[in-house]
Amino acid sequence: MLLAVVQPWPEGKQPTDAALMERILQRDSGALEALYDRYGRPVYSLVLRISQQPASAEEIVQDVFLQLWRSADRFQISRGPLEPWLFTMARNRALDFLRLKREKQRRREDSDSDILPSAVVNPDPEGDIDRSRRAEQVRALMTSLPAAQRRAIELAFFEGMSHSEIAESTGEALGTVKSWIRGGLLRLKQSLGEASS
Amino acid sequence: MTCEQLNPLYEEYALGVLEGAERSEVEAHLARACDKCVPGVARARWVVSQLAHAAPEAQPPAALRGKIMEAVKSTAEDAPPVASFEKPKSPRTSPVFPVWAWAAAAALALITGYAMHRMNNQYDQLAQLRKEMKLAIAQNQALQNQIDMERMVNSVMMSPDSMPLKLMPTKDKGMPMVHAYLHPHMGVAITADQMPSMPSARTLQLWFVPKSGKPMSVAIFRPDPMGQIALVAPVNMPQNEIAALAVTEEPAGGSPQPTSAIAWMAQVN
Numbered sequence: 036m037l038l039a040v041v042q043p044w045p046e047g048k049q050p051t052d053a054a055l056m057e058r059i060l061q062r063d064s065g066a067l068e069a070l071y072d073r074y075g076r077p078v079y080s081l082v083l084r085i086s087q088q089p090a091s092a093e094e095i096v097q098d099v100f101l102q103l104w105r106s107a108d109r110f111q112i113s114r115g116p117l118e119p120w121l122f123t124m125a126r127n128r129a130l131d132f133l134r135l136k137r138e139k140q141r142r143r144e145d146s147d148s149d150i151l152p153s154a155v156v157n158p159d160p161e162g163d164i165d166r167s168r169r170a171e172q173v174r175a176l177m178t179s180l181p182a183a184q185r186r187a188i189e190l191a192f193f194e195g196m197s198h199s200e201i202a203e204s205t206g207e208a209l210g211t212v213k214s215w216i217r218g219g220l221l222r223l224k225q226s227l228g229e230a231s232s
Numbered sequence: 233m234t235c236e237q238l239n240p241l242y243e244e245y246a247l248g249v250l251e252g253a254e255r256s257e258v259e260a261h262l263a264r265a266c267d268k269c270v271p272g273v274a275r276a277r278w279v280v281s282q283l284a285h286a287a288p289e290a291q292p293p294a295a296l297r298g299k300i301m302e303a304v305k306s307t308a309e310d311a312p313p314v315a316s317f318e319k320p321k322s323p324r325t326s327p328v329f330p331v332w333a334w335a336a337a338a339a340l341a342l343i344t345g346y347a348m349h350r351m352n353n354q355y356d357q358l359a360q361l362r363k364e365m366k367l368a369i370a371q372n373q374a375l376q377n378q379i380d381m382e383r384m385v386n387s388v389m390m391s392p393d394s395m396p397l398k399l400m401p402t403k404d405k406g407m408p409m410v411h412a413y414l415h416p417h418m419g420v421a422i423t424a425d426q427m428p429s430m431p432s433a434r435t436l437q438l439w440f441v442p443k444s445g446k447p448m449s450v451a452i453f454r455p456d457p458m459g460q461i462a463l464v465a466p467v468n469m470p471q472n473e474i475a476a477l478a479v480t481e482e483p484a485g486g487s488p489q490p491t492s493a494i495a496w497m498a499q500v501n
Contacts, residue, residue, distance in 0.1 A: 064304050071300060075292050077284055084287035093296050100300045105307070119281035126284065170285035177286045191249045192283045198249045213244075220243040224279045 052117040059107040067104055074118065075100075077170070078125045085129035085193050095132060099125045118166070130195035169227065176226045183207070184215040191216060233257045235268035242269070242276035247283075256348070263341040265334070384464040388413045388421035399477055399496035410461070410496045412477050419466045420450060420477070427455035430481075436461075436495075437486050440469050441476040450477075452486040474500045 050058075050069065058066035078099060083092040102124060103110075110120060177185055183205070190196045190204060198216070202209040238258055244250050245258045261269035388394050394413040401407035407428070413421040422438060430436070435454055439447040451465035479496040 064301060067304055068297070068301060071297055075297065076289070077287075079292035079296070080287040080290040081284040083290045089293070093293060093299075096292060096296060097300050097303065101303055101307070104304050116278070119278040122281040122284040123277060126281075169282065173282050173285040177283075188247075188283070189286070191247050192280070193287070195248060197251050198244075199251060201249070216244060216247070216249055217240065220247065220279070223282065224243060224276075227279055227282055 056107055056110055056117065059104060064104075067100065070103065070117075071100055074121055078121060081122060082125050082129040085126065085195075086132050091132055092129070095125070095128045099128055126192070133195060172226055173223065176223055180219055180222070184219050187212055187215045188219045235261065235266060235272075238269055239272060242272045243279055245273060246276040246280040256344075260341075260344055260348070263337060263344045265337050378462075381464065382462055384418070385413075385421045385423060385462045388415045388418045388464055389423070391415055391418065394418075394421070395471075395500070397477060397498040397500065399479060399498040401496055402494050404495075407495070410479060412498060414467065414471060414474070414477070414500065416467065416471050419464045421464045422451070422453070422461055424455070424461040425459060427459045427461055429457075429459070430454055433484050435482055435484050435486060437480050437482045437490070438465065439478045439480065439490060440467075440474050441478050442469060442473050443475045447478065447490055449486060449488070452482075471500075476500055 050066075052070070052073075055066040055070050059070075075096065079092060079096050082095045082099075083089060086092045086095060099121065103121065110117065177188070180188070187201050187205065187207075190201045196204060198213055199209060201207075201216075202212045205212065207215075233254075238261060241250060241254055241258055245255065250258065258269065258273070262273060389396075391413075394415040397412040397414060399410040399412055401409070408424055408426045410422060410424040415421070420438070435452050437452050438450040440450055441447045448469055450468065451463060453461060453463050455461050477498045477500065478490070478494045480490040480492050481495055482491055
C-alpha cells in the first residue's frame, strides 16, 4: 500500500476544507481523517436522527465519507463550501435508507450530481462564521418555533415528507402546512443571513 | 412561472416538499440552466442543509473513524491520484459548468420538454375522451328514452282499451294527420310522420277540450329531426268528459290556454 506523501500542516493553523479536499485529490488519507474529525459528528447526528438506527447510521456515514474520497474531483471549492454538499449527501443517503425501509416508492429528490455546489457566493465559504455558532443559531430558531410548525419542518427535513404527506400525517390543512414551512424557512434564511453578516 | 414567482419556492424545493406543478416549474428552470434559479436554488440548498444542526447531537462510535480509514486504504492502493482542482491559469475564466454538465442539462431540458409536451397532449386527449364519453352517454340516454317512449306508445296503441283518434289538420289540408290513442289509464299516445320542422321559438301543444269549460293542456312537443312525433302523456281528465283533442301552435314553453287557432283536431265520441 502506498499513499501519497504530503507535507504536514503548519502547526497551530487549521487547514481549510478546500485545502483538505486538494490533499484528498492527492490521495492523502490524512486529509479525509481531518475532514471526518471536523464533520463526522454533525453528519452522524443528522444520519442517526433520520435513520433512528445506530448500526445503519454508521454504515451510511461510512458510505458518505467514502463517497467524498472517491468523488473528490467532482467537488470544486470555488463553487461553494463543502459543508452543505456533505450534509445534503448525508441527508439524501439517510432518506434513501428510510424510504427503502418503509418500502416507499418515491423518486429521490436529488442525485449527488444535483447537489454539487453551484457558482454562488455563499455566506460562509470557508468557515468564516464559526460553525458551532451557526449550529446554535439553527437550534435556537427551531426551539423558538411553535411546536406544530417545528414538527412540520422536522417531518420534511428528517423524514423526507412532502407538503401533502405532512398534511396527511399531522391532520392539518395543506395550506396551513405550506404556510408553516414557508414561514419557518424564511426565518431560517433570515437568521442565517444575520449570522453571516 | 417566472423566476420572480419561483424565488419564494427555492427553499421549499431544496427541502423536497414541493410537489406537482410547482416542483416541475423549478426543475424546468434548473434544466435550462436558468441564471437566476440555479444560484437561487444553490443558496437555498445551503440554507436548508443547515437544518442538519437541528438534529440532536450524537457521538459517532469510536470505531467508525477506523472503519472508514480502513476502507479508504483498501481503495487507495488501486486508485491513482485524481486530477487536482483547476486553478485559474490565465485571466480567462473557466466555465462554471463543464461541458458534460451542459450536455446533461440540455438533455434533461429536452426530456423535460418532451415529457411536458407528452403530458399536455395526454391531458388534451383525456379531456377530449371525457367530452366524447359525456356525449356518448347523453346520446345513449336519449336513445334509451326514445326506446322507452316508443314501447309506451306501442303499448297504448296495441291495447284493446285504447280509443284510436285521427286529428285532422284544420288550417292547412296538406299537413299530415296526427294519430292519437286514448287509454283510460295509460294515457294518450300521439304519433305522426312527415311533420314540418318548426322554428325553435315555437312548439306544438296538445289540449283536451272538455264538454264544458276551458281546454286543458296535456303535452308540449315538437317533431324530431325526421319529422316524427311519438309520445305518451297522462290523461288528466275523465275520458267521458273529453269532447275533443286539439293541437295548437304556441310559443316555446307552451301556454296556459291556446293562443292560436286549432291546427289539428279530433272529436271524441
